[in-house]
Amino acid sequence: MPTIVQAVPIEDELHDMLAEAGDVRVVDGRDRGAFLEAVKDTDGVLLSPLVKIDQQVVDLAPNLKVVATTSVGFDAFDVPFLTANGIALCNTPGVLSAAVADLTMAFLLMLSRHLMEFEAYNRSGGWGRREPYPALANDPLGKTIGIVGFGRIGQEVARRAVFAGMKVLWYDIYDNPPSDAPPAEKRTLDELLAESDFVSVHTDLNQSSRHMIGAREIALMKPTAYLINTSRGPAVDQKALHDALVANQIAGAGLDVLEDEPPDPDEPIVKLPNVITFPHIGTATEETRYAMRALATRNVVNVVTGNHPEAIVNPEVLG
Numbered sequence: 001m002p003t004i005v006q007a008v009p010i011e012d013e014l015h016d017m018l019a020e021a022g023d024v025r026v027v028d029g030r031d032r033g034a035f036l037e038a039v040k041d042t043d044g045v046l047l048s049p050l051v052k053i054d055q056q057v058v059d060l061a062p063n064l065k066v067v068a069t070t071s072v073g074f075d076a077f078d079v080p081f082l083t084a085n086g087i088a089l090c091n092t093p094g095v096l097s098a099a100v101a102d103l104t105m106a107f108l109l110m111l112s113r114h115l116m117e118f119e120a121y122n123r124s125g126g127w128g129r130r131e132p133y134p135a136l137a138n139d140p141l142g143k144t145i146g147i148v149g150f151g152r153i154g155q156e157v158a159r160r161a162v163f164a165g166m167k168v169l170w171y172d173i174y175d176n177p178p179s180d181a182p183p184a185e186k187r188t189l190d191e192l193l194a195e196s197d198f199v200s201v202h203t204d205l206n207q208s209s210r211h212m213i214g215a216r217e218i219a220l221m222k223p224t225a226y227l228i229n230t231s232r233g234p235a236v237d238q239k240a241l242h243d244a245l246v247a248n249q250i251a252g253a254g255l256d257v258l259e260d261e262p263p264d265p266d267e268p269i270v271k272l273p274n275v276i277t278f279p280h281i282g283t284a285t286e287e288t289r290y291a292m293r294a295l296a297t298r299n300v301v302n303v304v305t306g307n308h309p310e311a312i313v314n315p316e317v318l319g
């Protein structure tokens with residue numbers, strides 16, 4: 001019977017799935033000492049990206065076959081290290097794309113329709129006191145959104161933008177989108193930045209995407225344009241963005257992610273009037289988080305029972 005370490009809380013029925021596949025050790029993955037104790041000689045680990053899998057873990061669990069994270073992003077893991085040790089890394093693509101795309105569109109509407117300003121006006125009693133309205137906003141209809149990273153979430157955003165009557169541009173490091181991709185026009189990154197009214201970042205975080213939006217790129221954007229980032233904080237040079245926003249070089253930004261998470265309580269970009277930030281809530285719905293935990297659970301079960309997982313980052317380890 002294989003051993004599985006469950007290092008994140010999951011529902012009873014998901015725990016039962018693990019228990020049918022192996023002996024389960026439940027531990028709080030944030031407690032490093034307890035995690036290292038639990039991981040000894042285990043075959044699989046179900047975890048969040050906050051749990052580090054390194055040489056210390058591999059030395060304790062030389063038969064470790066699978067690490068299943070409850071996230072789609074896997075930038076917190078050393079993939080070459082896991083692959084070199086024959087460990088499958090499984091993630092949760094697809095089940096969260098709609099939730100992140102919804103949040104992206106929420107940013108787009110909040111920014112373009114000045115919803116924060118109108119809400120603050122009402123909350124402070126401005127309407128009741130018949131104070132002048134905040135400035136009129138702008139329609140997304142007929143505007144252009146440029147999607148940087150035309151993968152699963154980027155395409156899901158494109159579907160919503162097409163429905164909203166927007167023109168959609170995309171840039172990616174691949175050349176040809178899948179046949180079922182929504183209607184959108186390919187551009188170079190510089191062309192996309194110059195033509196878009198909204199630039200929305202959806203790349204995974206890797207060496208090529210780290211700080212891919214910096215001072216030079218922001219300078220190419222229209223002064224009326226908004227930057228939205230729901231991918232990973234380091235994809236955008238936060239200092240450069242801060243400075244551009246202070247100088248009103250672009251109209252504003254919507255950020256679900258920051259370079260340091262959680263940020264310093266005094267992080268200046270969070271306080272700027274032309275910025276809306278959220279505490280990394282792209283997937284923070286009951287339905288989506290459950291779907292992520294369920295897929296991660298199936299992934300670990302599949303690998304420890306000798307089956308192919310539904311999602312794997314490094315399929316080469318399974319042959």
Ligand code: NAD
Nearest residue numbers: 073149150151152153172173203204208209230231282283
């Ligand atoms: P995906 O792999 O389907 O899409 C990522 C796309 O980015 C790919 O098409 C890839 O080719 C492209 N890309 C990579 N590097 C690039 C570069 N330098 N320039 C242009 N394109 C580049 O992944 P996905 O499922 O769409 O998820 C995207 C990312 O969103 C995840 O990796 C994760 O970091 C982030 N995410 C954030 C939240 C949140 O809560 N805010 C939730 C889920 C995912």
